[in-house]
Amino acid sequence: MLSRFKRCCICFAFVRMIVFYHVKLHAIVYFYHKIISVAITSIDIIGTGNLAFNLAPALEQAGFVVNRIYGRNAQAARELAGRLYQAAVQSSLDFSDSLSNLFILAIADDAIEEVSRELILPDKAVVAHTSGSKSLSVLGYTASPHIGVLYPLQTFSKVKKTGFRDVPILIEGDNKYTRKILTTVAGRLSRQVLAADSRQRRIIHLAAVLAANFTNALLHQADQVLQQAGSDLDILAPLMAETLQKSFALGPQQAQTGPAVRGDLQVLETHLEMLAGKPQLQETYRLLSQYILDEFYEEAGD
Structure with missing residues (x-):
């Protein structure tokens, strides 16, 4: 029979082990979420319309780097890039050498499918469109394993700056990683981030x-x-x-x-x-x- 002292020592050691692994597990989870939350540091914007002219500066103000701007209107792309800290104008839809890990399609609804077919992205890139009426599946033509939607429910104009802080942003993603990334980005822009599937968003x-x-x-x-x-x-x-x-x-x-x-x-x-x-x-x-x-x-x- 073990003495009371030995039994106490064993119990104490067992409790210490549980506490140690519990703390370690929480630390791992914490650092995992920190890594996810800062994983998106550089973003490329495809589009030079009203939304792009408001979204790109807002992303920079939220602490992200807008790396490249692509637009079929080269002059508009240069104008938008000129309003940003370090954005360069991208001349084609081949982004395979881009250092960005999030690509936002802020373009007309009818152009999303065509652009998705032509878009060439780095491995494991996250790509999202900003349409309220187009489904998530329209991005299935891209080679990206991570597709989503980041839809700001607001009217935008190039000639009037619109803040995002109180704008509802509806997000959707095809997997947990994509949803986490888009939630993080949207949360840095707005106080109202809502999950909505394609039907709800339409x-x-x-x-x-x-x-x-x-x-x-x-x-x-x-x-x-x-x-x-x-x-x-x-x-x-x-x-x-x-x-x-x-x-x-x-x-x-x-x-x-x-x-x-x-x-x-x-x-x-x-x-x-x-x-x-x-x-x-x-x-x-x-x-x-x-x-x-x-x-x-x-x-x-x-």
Whole structure:
């Protein structure tokens, strides 16, 4: 029989061994995640459109190196590279000798498949497109074992700098490594990083087009109407700001106002007559007014 002292010594040694390997395991996991988190230090951008002109500088500000810029418009590629610290202009889609390990396709949706077919990448490179409507699988034409999507849910323009800090970024990856890399990159850009598969992203993109693109197109039409009164779009700024604020605070159904929701048919008819010289806008007005009547009039109780 072992003495109590020996039993205590054995137990103590056993506990020490468990603690040692537990700490060692945590250290290994910690350093693994640190390695993954800093693995992407250099990024190449394919594309010179509105998103590329905003994304490339934002990546540099987040601590990444933008190594190369490729664009079919060589002048635009030189202009974008000139705005960055050390980016060079890439003349072809052969990136086989690039030192970068993440390649972002910030290009038109319809060009992704064609570019993917022509793209030559280093071994084990991660490649991601930025489209809201195209699926992850469109990158299957590349030879990369790591494909993904990094989709910023925002409108971008070359002439106006847009920050990323509050922009939702939707990510998708074909494997755990790719998802980790894209999550790390997106997390350095934004406080809102969301996982979304291709189906979810397409639906969100559709909603974004309805909410943002169509609203802007209607503002363009409103601007043209205002010119007939010798006014400009600035007069609508307080109205638009209040409309958006109220819609997000109360919900669109509670926030809807105007002649259609009141069932004021005389006003609607007058407006349609005023738009007689603009048949396309007149039809848009008619369809939207009918939608509001069908969707909101009964709830308004007017």
